[in-house]
Amino acid sequence: MRMMTFAKRCTKEILRDPLNLAFGLGFPLVLLFLLSAIQANVPVSLFEINKLTPGITIFGLSFMTLFSATLVAKDRESALLQRLYTTPLTGLDFIMGYMLPILPIALGQTIICYLAALPLGLTFSVNIIYAVIGIIPMAVFNIALGLLCGSLLGVKQVGGICGALLTNLSAWLSGVWFDLNLVGGFFEKIANALPFLHAVEMEKALFNGDFEIAASHILPVLAYGVVTSMIAVFCFLRQMKKQ
Protein backbone atom coordinates (compact mmCIF):
# COMPACT_ATOMS: atom_id res chain seq x y z
CA MET A 1 0.00 0.00 0.00
CA ARG A 2 2.69 2.46 1.06
CA MET A 3 4.93 1.24 -1.71
CA MET A 4 2.17 1.53 -4.30
CA THR A 5 1.41 5.09 -3.21
CA PHE A 6 5.03 6.02 -3.77
CA ALA A 7 5.19 4.06 -7.04
CA LYS A 8 2.12 5.91 -8.30
CA ARG A 9 3.77 9.20 -7.54
CA CYS A 10 6.91 8.17 -9.45
CA THR A 11 4.84 7.13 -12.46
CA LYS A 12 3.14 10.52 -12.55
CA GLU A 13 6.44 12.31 -12.14
CA ILE A 14 7.92 10.51 -15.16
CA LEU A 15 4.91 10.59 -17.45
CA ARG A 16 4.29 14.29 -16.83
CA ASP A 17 7.75 15.26 -18.02
CA PRO A 18 7.29 16.02 -21.73
CA LEU A 19 11.01 15.62 -22.38
CA ASN A 20 10.83 12.05 -21.09
CA LEU A 21 8.07 11.19 -23.52
CA ALA A 22 9.78 12.92 -26.41
CA PHE A 23 13.02 11.05 -25.91
CA GLY A 24 11.78 7.78 -24.57
CA LEU A 25 9.18 7.21 -27.24
CA GLY A 26 10.04 9.66 -29.97
CA PHE A 27 13.70 8.89 -30.41
CA PRO A 28 13.40 5.13 -31.00
CA LEU A 29 10.50 5.70 -33.37
CA VAL A 30 12.37 8.35 -35.34
CA LEU A 31 15.33 5.98 -35.64
CA LEU A 32 13.07 3.21 -36.80
CA PHE A 33 11.52 5.35 -39.53
CA LEU A 34 14.79 6.96 -40.54
CA LEU A 35 16.72 3.73 -40.88
CA SER A 36 13.95 1.98 -42.76
CA ALA A 37 13.78 4.96 -45.09
CA ILE A 38 17.51 4.57 -45.73
CA GLN A 39 17.04 0.85 -46.28
CA ALA A 40 14.30 1.52 -48.82
CA ASN A 41 16.75 3.55 -50.88
CA VAL A 42 19.81 1.32 -50.89
CA PRO A 43 20.11 -1.97 -52.73
CA VAL A 44 22.06 -3.87 -50.03
CA SER A 45 20.56 -5.21 -46.87
CA LEU A 46 21.63 -2.78 -44.13
CA PHE A 47 18.73 -2.25 -41.82
CA GLU A 48 16.29 -4.98 -42.51
CA ILE A 49 13.17 -4.23 -40.49
CA ASN A 50 12.93 -7.71 -38.95
CA LYS A 51 16.45 -7.35 -37.53
CA LEU A 52 16.30 -3.64 -36.89
CA THR A 53 13.18 -3.56 -34.74
CA PRO A 54 14.36 -5.93 -31.99
CA GLY A 55 17.59 -3.92 -31.83
CA ILE A 56 15.77 -0.62 -31.57
CA THR A 57 13.62 -1.90 -28.70
CA ILE A 58 16.76 -2.78 -26.73
CA PHE A 59 18.32 0.55 -27.59
CA GLY A 60 15.13 2.27 -26.39
CA LEU A 61 15.59 0.68 -22.98
CA SER A 62 18.63 2.85 -22.32
CA PHE A 63 16.16 5.70 -21.87
CA MET A 64 14.69 3.80 -18.93
CA THR A 65 18.06 4.20 -17.24
CA LEU A 66 17.88 7.91 -17.92
CA PHE A 67 14.34 8.10 -16.49
CA SER A 68 15.07 6.30 -13.25
CA ALA A 69 18.44 7.98 -12.74
CA THR A 70 17.01 11.45 -13.33
CA LEU A 71 14.08 10.83 -11.01
CA VAL A 72 16.24 9.56 -8.16
CA ALA A 73 18.90 12.25 -8.60
CA LYS A 74 16.28 15.01 -8.74
CA ASP A 75 14.56 13.68 -5.64
CA ARG A 76 17.86 13.51 -3.79
CA GLU A 77 18.65 17.12 -4.66
CA SER A 78 15.24 18.36 -3.56
CA ALA A 79 14.17 18.15 0.05
CA LEU A 80 11.28 15.86 -0.89
CA LEU A 81 13.24 12.70 -0.30
CA GLN A 82 14.38 14.05 3.06
CA ARG A 83 10.77 14.53 4.00
CA LEU A 84 9.85 11.04 2.83
CA TYR A 85 12.74 9.55 4.81
CA THR A 86 11.02 10.81 7.96
CA THR A 87 7.81 8.91 7.10
CA PRO A 88 7.17 5.20 7.68
CA LEU A 89 8.35 4.34 4.13
CA THR A 90 11.11 1.71 4.26
CA GLY A 91 14.17 1.30 2.05
CA LEU A 92 12.40 -1.49 0.16
CA ASP A 93 9.37 0.76 -0.42
CA PHE A 94 11.61 3.36 -2.01
CA ILE A 95 13.54 0.95 -4.21
CA MET A 96 10.48 -0.87 -5.50
CA GLY A 97 8.60 2.42 -5.78
CA TYR A 98 11.29 3.75 -8.09
CA MET A 99 11.82 0.59 -10.13
CA LEU A 100 8.33 -0.86 -10.59
CA PRO A 101 6.66 2.02 -12.45
CA ILE A 102 9.32 2.06 -15.16
CA LEU A 103 8.81 -1.59 -16.11
CA PRO A 104 5.35 -1.02 -17.67
CA ILE A 105 6.74 2.07 -19.40
CA ALA A 106 9.51 -0.09 -20.91
CA LEU A 107 6.99 -2.71 -22.02
CA GLY A 108 4.76 0.01 -23.48
CA GLN A 109 7.67 1.48 -25.42
CA THR A 110 8.56 -1.95 -26.82
CA ILE A 111 4.98 -2.67 -27.86
CA ILE A 112 4.72 0.70 -29.60
CA CYS A 113 7.99 0.06 -31.48
CA TYR A 114 6.75 -3.32 -32.75
CA LEU A 115 3.37 -1.87 -33.70
CA ALA A 116 5.01 1.01 -35.54
CA ALA A 117 7.25 -1.43 -37.42
CA LEU A 118 4.33 -3.47 -38.75
CA PRO A 119 3.37 -0.99 -41.48
CA LEU A 120 7.07 -0.78 -42.35
CA GLY A 121 7.03 -4.44 -43.27
CA LEU A 122 7.69 -6.25 -40.00
CA THR A 123 6.61 -9.88 -40.16
CA PHE A 124 3.61 -10.38 -37.95
CA SER A 125 3.63 -13.47 -35.77
CA VAL A 126 2.89 -14.60 -32.23
CA ASN A 127 6.63 -14.37 -31.59
CA ILE A 128 6.24 -10.63 -31.14
CA ILE A 129 4.58 -11.39 -27.80
CA TYR A 130 7.58 -13.45 -26.70
CA ALA A 131 9.89 -10.68 -27.84
CA VAL A 132 7.95 -8.14 -25.80
CA ILE A 133 8.08 -10.30 -22.68
CA GLY A 134 11.71 -11.15 -23.34
CA ILE A 135 12.63 -7.52 -22.87
CA ILE A 136 12.01 -7.73 -19.11
CA PRO A 137 15.47 -8.91 -17.92
CA MET A 138 17.25 -6.21 -19.92
CA ALA A 139 14.71 -3.64 -18.72
CA VAL A 140 15.46 -4.63 -15.13
CA PHE A 141 19.16 -4.17 -15.83
CA ASN A 142 18.58 -0.73 -17.31
CA ILE A 143 16.26 0.44 -14.54
CA ALA A 144 18.60 -0.83 -11.81
CA LEU A 145 21.50 0.91 -13.52
CA GLY A 146 19.44 4.10 -13.33
CA LEU A 147 18.80 3.63 -9.63
CA LEU A 148 22.52 3.08 -9.17
CA CYS A 149 23.52 6.21 -11.11
CA GLY A 150 20.83 8.29 -9.45
CA SER A 151 22.06 7.22 -6.01
CA LEU A 152 25.65 8.21 -6.77
CA LEU A 153 25.43 11.18 -9.14
CA GLY A 154 23.83 14.60 -9.33
CA VAL A 155 21.17 15.62 -11.85
CA LYS A 156 23.66 17.17 -14.28
CA GLN A 157 26.05 14.23 -14.20
CA VAL A 158 23.16 11.86 -14.73
CA GLY A 159 22.22 13.74 -17.89
CA GLY A 160 25.74 13.31 -19.25
CA ILE A 161 26.48 9.78 -18.14
CA CYS A 162 23.10 8.11 -18.58
CA GLY A 163 21.89 10.40 -21.32
CA ALA A 164 24.88 10.62 -23.62
CA LEU A 165 27.38 7.95 -22.64
CA LEU A 166 25.06 5.04 -21.97
CA THR A 167 22.83 5.54 -24.99
CA ASN A 168 25.91 5.63 -27.20
CA LEU A 169 27.44 2.64 -25.50
CA SER A 170 24.30 0.61 -25.92
CA ALA A 171 24.02 1.73 -29.52
CA TRP A 172 27.59 0.97 -30.60
CA LEU A 173 28.02 -2.22 -28.65
CA SER A 174 24.67 -3.76 -29.46
CA GLY A 175 25.38 -4.74 -33.02
CA VAL A 176 22.30 -2.94 -34.26
CA TRP A 177 24.07 -0.56 -36.62
CA PHE A 178 26.76 -2.84 -37.95
CA ASP A 179 27.78 -6.44 -37.66
CA LEU A 180 30.25 -6.73 -34.79
CA ASN A 181 31.75 -9.85 -36.39
CA LEU A 182 33.05 -7.66 -39.17
CA VAL A 183 34.85 -5.37 -36.74
CA GLY A 184 36.10 -8.23 -34.63
CA GLY A 185 39.00 -8.13 -32.20
CA PHE A 186 38.96 -6.12 -29.03
CA PHE A 187 35.73 -4.31 -29.84
CA GLU A 188 33.88 -7.56 -30.28
CA LYS A 189 35.32 -8.91 -27.03
CA ILE A 190 34.02 -5.91 -25.10
CA ALA A 191 30.64 -6.18 -26.74
CA ASN A 192 30.49 -9.84 -25.77
CA ALA A 193 31.35 -9.07 -22.17
CA LEU A 194 28.55 -6.50 -21.86
CA PRO A 195 24.82 -7.24 -21.90
CA PHE A 196 23.75 -5.05 -24.82
CA LEU A 197 24.77 -7.37 -27.66
CA HIS A 198 23.35 -10.42 -25.89
CA ALA A 199 20.07 -8.65 -25.27
CA VAL A 200 19.76 -7.72 -28.93
CA GLU A 201 20.65 -11.23 -30.09
CA MET A 202 18.13 -12.64 -27.64
CA GLU A 203 15.42 -10.31 -28.91
CA LYS A 204 16.16 -11.15 -32.53
CA ALA A 205 16.07 -14.85 -31.74
CA LEU A 206 12.79 -14.58 -29.81
CA PHE A 207 11.29 -12.63 -32.65
CA ASN A 208 12.37 -15.36 -35.08
CA GLY A 209 11.17 -18.11 -32.78
CA ASP A 210 14.70 -19.49 -32.30
CA PHE A 211 14.26 -20.24 -28.64
CA GLU A 212 17.50 -22.20 -28.29
CA ILE A 213 19.57 -19.27 -29.52
CA ALA A 214 17.60 -16.96 -27.27
CA ALA A 215 18.32 -19.20 -24.28
CA SER A 216 22.03 -19.10 -25.04
CA HIS A 217 22.04 -15.32 -24.59
CA ILE A 218 19.81 -14.97 -21.55
CA LEU A 219 22.43 -15.80 -18.93
CA PRO A 220 24.66 -12.72 -19.32
CA VAL A 221 21.61 -10.46 -19.46
CA LEU A 222 20.13 -11.98 -16.31
CA ALA A 223 23.48 -11.89 -14.53
CA TYR A 224 23.94 -8.21 -15.31
CA GLY A 225 20.37 -7.55 -14.17
CA VAL A 226 20.78 -9.31 -10.84
CA VAL A 227 24.24 -7.96 -10.03
CA THR A 228 23.36 -4.40 -11.01
CA SER A 229 20.18 -4.57 -8.93
CA MET A 230 22.16 -5.70 -5.93
CA ILE A 231 24.74 -2.94 -6.25
CA ALA A 232 21.98 -0.38 -6.84
CA VAL A 233 20.10 -1.43 -3.70
CA PHE A 234 23.31 -1.24 -1.70
CA CYS A 235 24.18 2.22 -2.97
CA PHE A 236 20.66 3.56 -2.52
CA LEU A 237 20.44 2.35 1.08
CA ARG A 238 23.90 3.73 1.81
CA GLN A 239 23.02 7.24 0.64
CA MET A 240 19.74 6.97 2.58
CA LYS A 241 21.67 6.27 5.79
CA LYS A 242 24.27 8.93 5.08
CA GLN A 243 21.84 11.85 5.28
Add this chain to the structure above:
Amino acid sequence: MQEIKTTELVKRYKDITAVDKLNLDIGQGELFSLLGVNGAGKTTTIKMLTCLTKPTAGDAFVGGKSITKEPKLVKEMIGVSPQETAVAPNLSVKENLELICGIHGFSKEKTKERIEKLSAQFSLDEVLKRKAGKLSGGWQRRVSIAMALISEPQILFLDEPTLGLDVIARHELWDVIRTLKGKITIILTTHYMEEAEALSDRIGIMRSGSLLAVGTVEELNRKAGTDDFETAFVSIVKEGAL
Protein backbone atom coordinates in the same frame (compact mmCIF):
# COMPACT_ATOMS: atom_id res chain seq x y z
CA MET B 1 3.97 14.79 30.43
CA GLN B 2 7.25 14.70 28.57
CA GLU B 3 7.12 14.42 24.78
CA ILE B 4 10.76 14.89 23.82
CA LYS B 5 13.84 14.22 25.86
CA THR B 6 17.40 14.26 24.60
CA THR B 7 20.28 12.94 26.63
CA GLU B 8 23.77 14.17 25.79
CA LEU B 9 22.90 14.17 22.10
CA VAL B 10 25.97 14.67 19.89
CA LYS B 11 26.49 14.93 16.13
CA ARG B 12 29.96 15.31 14.69
CA TYR B 13 30.79 15.81 11.02
CA LYS B 14 34.48 15.05 10.47
CA ASP B 15 36.13 17.99 12.25
CA ILE B 16 33.08 20.00 13.33
CA THR B 17 30.69 19.25 16.17
CA ALA B 18 27.32 20.37 14.83
CA VAL B 19 25.45 19.42 18.01
CA ASP B 20 27.29 19.12 21.32
CA LYS B 21 25.85 17.18 24.27
CA LEU B 22 22.37 18.52 23.93
CA ASN B 23 19.92 17.98 26.80
CA LEU B 24 16.36 19.01 26.04
CA ASP B 25 13.05 18.41 27.81
CA ILE B 26 9.93 19.35 25.93
CA GLY B 27 6.45 18.81 27.33
CA GLN B 28 3.34 17.53 25.60
CA GLY B 29 1.40 20.25 23.79
CA GLU B 30 4.25 22.70 24.16
CA LEU B 31 5.50 24.96 21.37
CA PHE B 32 9.24 24.95 21.79
CA SER B 33 11.55 27.07 19.63
CA LEU B 34 15.20 26.47 18.95
CA LEU B 35 16.62 29.91 18.30
CA GLY B 36 20.09 30.56 16.98
CA VAL B 37 22.09 32.15 14.18
CA ASN B 38 22.94 30.18 11.03
CA GLY B 39 25.16 27.22 11.76
CA ALA B 40 24.07 26.95 15.39
CA GLY B 41 23.04 23.32 14.90
CA LYS B 42 19.25 23.69 14.77
CA THR B 43 18.69 21.74 11.56
CA THR B 44 21.08 19.01 12.67
CA THR B 45 19.11 18.65 15.90
CA ILE B 46 15.84 18.36 13.98
CA LYS B 47 17.40 15.83 11.60
CA MET B 48 18.39 13.61 14.50
CA LEU B 49 15.03 13.92 16.26
CA THR B 50 13.22 12.99 13.03
CA CYS B 51 15.45 9.93 12.42
CA LEU B 52 17.01 11.38 9.29
CA THR B 53 20.52 11.38 10.74
CA LYS B 54 21.99 9.04 13.32
CA PRO B 55 23.54 10.75 16.35
CA THR B 56 27.27 10.28 16.94
CA ALA B 57 26.57 9.82 20.65
CA GLY B 58 23.72 10.11 23.11
CA ASP B 59 20.08 9.35 22.48
CA ALA B 60 16.71 11.05 22.28
CA PHE B 61 13.19 9.93 23.08
CA VAL B 62 10.38 11.23 20.93
CA GLY B 63 6.93 10.36 22.20
CA GLY B 64 8.68 7.97 24.56
CA LYS B 65 10.45 6.06 21.77
CA SER B 66 14.19 6.01 21.18
CA ILE B 67 15.31 7.57 17.89
CA THR B 68 18.22 5.15 17.70
CA LYS B 69 16.40 1.94 18.66
CA GLU B 70 12.82 2.49 17.52
CA PRO B 71 12.96 4.88 14.54
CA LYS B 72 10.00 3.12 12.91
CA LEU B 73 7.71 3.93 15.81
CA VAL B 74 8.99 7.50 15.99
CA LYS B 75 8.29 8.04 12.29
CA GLU B 76 4.66 7.09 12.76
CA MET B 77 4.12 9.86 15.31
CA ILE B 78 5.86 12.79 13.67
CA GLY B 79 5.27 15.33 10.92
CA VAL B 80 8.23 17.18 9.45
CA SER B 81 8.52 20.33 7.41
CA PRO B 82 12.18 20.45 6.28
CA GLN B 83 14.10 23.70 6.06
CA GLU B 84 13.94 23.54 2.29
CA THR B 85 10.49 23.35 0.76
CA ALA B 86 9.73 19.69 0.11
CA VAL B 87 6.99 19.11 -2.46
CA ALA B 88 6.72 16.86 -5.50
CA PRO B 89 6.89 19.45 -8.30
CA ASN B 90 5.00 17.58 -11.03
CA LEU B 91 2.12 16.64 -8.77
CA SER B 92 -0.81 18.92 -8.01
CA VAL B 93 -1.18 20.25 -4.50
CA LYS B 94 -3.99 17.78 -3.90
CA GLU B 95 -1.87 14.89 -5.15
CA ASN B 96 0.96 15.96 -2.87
CA LEU B 97 -1.38 15.82 0.11
CA GLU B 98 -2.79 12.48 -1.07
CA LEU B 99 0.74 11.11 -1.33
CA ILE B 100 1.40 11.70 2.37
CA CYS B 101 -2.02 10.29 3.33
CA GLY B 102 -1.31 7.18 1.27
CA ILE B 103 2.09 6.73 2.88
CA HIS B 104 0.42 6.82 6.28
CA GLY B 105 -2.12 4.25 5.16
CA PHE B 106 -5.22 6.47 5.36
CA SER B 107 -8.47 5.24 3.81
CA LYS B 108 -10.05 7.09 0.88
CA GLU B 109 -12.65 8.69 3.14
CA LYS B 110 -10.11 9.76 5.70
CA THR B 111 -7.84 11.18 2.98
CA LYS B 112 -10.71 13.24 1.61
CA GLU B 113 -11.66 14.48 5.06
CA ARG B 114 -8.06 15.43 5.92
CA ILE B 115 -7.54 17.28 2.63
CA GLU B 116 -10.74 19.28 3.18
CA LYS B 117 -9.66 20.16 6.69
CA LEU B 118 -6.10 21.15 5.71
CA SER B 119 -7.09 23.16 2.66
CA ALA B 120 -9.49 25.13 4.80
CA GLN B 121 -6.84 25.64 7.47
CA PHE B 122 -4.18 26.76 4.99
CA SER B 123 -6.58 28.38 2.47
CA LEU B 124 -5.36 26.00 -0.22
CA ASP B 125 -8.65 25.67 -2.09
CA GLU B 126 -7.64 27.93 -4.95
CA VAL B 127 -4.37 26.09 -5.63
CA LEU B 128 -5.48 22.52 -4.95
CA LYS B 129 -5.49 21.55 -8.64
CA ARG B 130 -2.33 23.41 -9.62
CA LYS B 131 1.07 21.80 -9.97
CA ALA B 132 3.07 22.34 -6.78
CA GLY B 133 6.25 23.16 -8.71
CA LYS B 134 4.53 26.03 -10.51
CA LEU B 135 3.50 27.87 -7.34
CA SER B 136 5.34 30.81 -5.78
CA GLY B 137 7.82 30.17 -2.99
CA GLY B 138 5.36 31.29 -0.33
CA TRP B 139 2.64 28.97 -1.56
CA GLN B 140 5.02 26.03 -1.88
CA ARG B 141 6.05 26.53 1.72
CA ARG B 142 2.44 26.52 2.84
CA VAL B 143 1.88 23.27 0.98
CA SER B 144 5.07 21.87 2.45
CA ILE B 145 3.84 22.60 5.97
CA ALA B 146 0.35 21.31 5.22
CA MET B 147 2.00 18.06 4.11
CA ALA B 148 3.68 17.82 7.49
CA LEU B 149 0.35 18.20 9.26
CA ILE B 150 -1.94 16.08 7.14
CA SER B 151 -0.89 12.81 8.74
CA GLU B 152 -2.27 14.05 12.10
CA PRO B 153 1.12 13.94 13.80
CA GLN B 154 1.36 13.94 17.54
CA ILE B 155 4.60 15.92 17.23
CA LEU B 156 5.32 18.49 14.53
CA PHE B 157 8.77 19.67 13.49
CA LEU B 158 9.03 22.97 11.63
CA ASP B 159 12.54 23.85 10.47
CA GLU B 160 12.65 27.59 9.72
CA PRO B 161 9.01 27.62 8.60
CA THR B 162 8.96 31.25 7.50
CA LEU B 163 12.37 31.37 5.82
CA GLY B 164 12.10 33.41 2.63
CA LEU B 165 8.50 34.51 3.19
CA ASP B 166 7.37 38.11 2.95
CA VAL B 167 5.93 39.88 5.98
CA ILE B 168 2.30 39.19 5.13
CA ALA B 169 2.86 35.52 4.38
CA ARG B 170 4.87 35.21 7.58
CA HIS B 171 2.10 36.63 9.73
CA GLU B 172 -0.46 34.43 8.00
CA LEU B 173 1.64 31.39 8.75
CA TRP B 174 2.07 32.49 12.36
CA ASP B 175 -1.72 32.59 12.64
CA VAL B 176 -1.95 29.03 11.37
CA ILE B 177 0.72 27.88 13.80
CA ARG B 178 -1.11 29.59 16.66
CA THR B 179 -4.26 27.60 15.88
CA LEU B 180 -2.24 24.41 16.43
CA LYS B 181 -0.87 25.46 19.78
CA GLY B 182 -1.80 23.29 22.71
CA LYS B 183 -3.22 20.54 20.50
CA ILE B 184 0.05 18.98 19.42
CA THR B 185 3.66 19.35 20.42
CA ILE B 186 5.56 21.65 18.06
CA ILE B 187 9.30 22.06 17.75
CA LEU B 188 10.17 25.03 15.62
CA THR B 189 13.56 26.38 14.64
CA THR B 190 14.17 29.94 13.63
CA HIS B 191 16.82 32.61 13.50
CA TYR B 192 14.18 35.36 13.78
CA MET B 193 13.95 36.56 17.38
CA GLU B 194 10.54 38.10 16.89
CA GLU B 195 9.24 34.80 15.54
CA ALA B 196 10.40 32.87 18.58
CA GLU B 197 9.00 35.58 20.82
CA ALA B 198 5.64 35.68 19.07
CA LEU B 199 4.94 31.96 19.02
CA SER B 200 6.80 30.03 21.69
CA ASP B 201 5.87 28.72 25.07
CA ARG B 202 9.57 28.24 25.73
CA ILE B 203 12.72 29.02 23.79
CA GLY B 204 16.07 27.28 23.71
CA ILE B 205 18.96 29.44 22.54
CA MET B 206 21.63 27.55 20.62
CA ARG B 207 25.11 28.53 19.56
CA SER B 208 27.84 26.34 18.03
CA GLY B 209 25.89 23.19 18.79
CA SER B 210 25.33 23.97 22.47
CA LEU B 211 22.21 24.99 24.31
CA LEU B 212 23.06 28.24 26.11
CA ALA B 213 19.77 28.97 27.88
CA VAL B 214 16.21 27.68 28.04
CA GLY B 215 13.09 29.40 29.29
CA THR B 216 10.06 31.55 28.55
CA VAL B 217 10.64 34.97 27.05
CA GLU B 218 10.20 36.51 30.51
CA GLU B 219 12.64 34.10 32.10
CA LEU B 220 15.26 34.73 29.45
CA ASN B 221 14.77 38.48 29.71
CA ARG B 222 15.13 38.32 33.49
CA LYS B 223 18.24 36.20 33.15
CA ALA B 224 19.82 38.81 30.89
CA GLY B 225 18.57 41.70 33.02
CA THR B 226 16.53 43.41 30.28
CA ASP B 227 12.93 43.72 29.16
CA ASP B 228 13.69 43.51 25.44
CA PHE B 229 14.02 40.01 24.01
CA GLU B 230 16.41 41.01 21.23
CA THR B 231 18.79 42.51 23.78
CA ALA B 232 18.41 39.40 25.92
CA PHE B 233 19.21 37.11 22.97
CA VAL B 234 22.31 39.08 21.99
CA SER B 235 23.64 39.22 25.51
CA ILE B 236 23.03 35.50 26.14
CA VAL B 237 24.77 34.53 22.89
CA LYS B 238 27.69 36.88 23.56
CA GLU B 239 28.08 35.77 27.15
CA GLY B 240 28.05 32.16 26.01
CA ALA B 241 30.94 33.03 23.76
CA LEU B 242 33.14 33.99 26.68
